[in-house]
Amino acid sequence: MTKNSFIKFQCGTLAQLVAFGKDSCSGLPNGVEILELKSEDATVEKHVPYIEERENGYLVKVGKETKHPMLDAHYIEFIEIEVDGEYLYRRYLKPRMEPEAFFEVPKGEKVVAREYCNIHGVWTDKK
Numbered sequence: 001m002t003k004n005s006f007i008k009f010q011c012g013t014l015a016q017l018v019a020f021g022k023d024s025c026s027g028l029p030n031g032v033e034i035l036e037l038k039s040e041d042a043t044v045e046k047h048v049p050y051i052e053e054r055e056n057g058y059l060v061k062v063g064k065e066t067k068h069p070m071l072d073a074h075y076i077e078f079i080e081i082e083v084d085g086e087y088l089y090r091r092y093l094k095p096r097m098e099p100e101a102f103f104e105v106p107k108g109e110k111v112v113a114r115e116y117c118n119i120h121g122v123w124t125d126k127k
């Protein structure tokens, strides 16, 4: 488990780990799993977030050449970006919006993007 890991409950609820206690955790409750972040996409629908640096921030697109669908039953619920492990920004999306988000944030050395597809889980651009 690391900071900003995602955990998923059996009911489908998604949560993110934001802080840890002093002692090591004794484990997750039954029915809760740490989600493996995916970064290799061989499907037609593209999931890997793609970061474009802009003058005053970063534009994150889900799918570089092929956009991910944004249908009622299948869409990107949110896109987030983490800058230098110090800042975390998230943009929630709805069906029919573009599968992208612009973050007007300070530039950083290590920029990581993640996104959550309601069908296919959490994806990142970094391994």
Ligand SMILES: [Fe+2]
Binding pocket: 045, 047, 068, 074, 075, 117, 118, 119, 120
């Ligand atoms: Fe998907």
